[in-house]
Amino acid sequence: MRIGIVRFFDPRGFGFLQPNDGSEEIFFHASQLPGERGKRFINDGTAVSFEIGAHQGRAVAKNVRPLPTEDGGTDGPQ
Secondary structure (H helix, E strand, O other): OEEEEEEEEEOOOEEEEEEOOOOOOEEEEHHHOOOOOOOOOOOOOOEEEEEEEEEOOEEEEEEEEEOOOOOOOOOOOO
């Protein structure tokens, strides 16, 4: 499991993560977020855990999950 920050999320259903290890940003699709189809959203700047997978020969983030915040909640799907 890797850790990173949501750099950008477009409500159309895709975004980019910046891994904490300094590697290149990585694409993710909204289908990799928790929640019901059509209701998946995550805020820019949210800390997340994720795995690296491949799609059409390119690295992509899979199983993107918001990490708990200091108050015990998440900045993820509402």
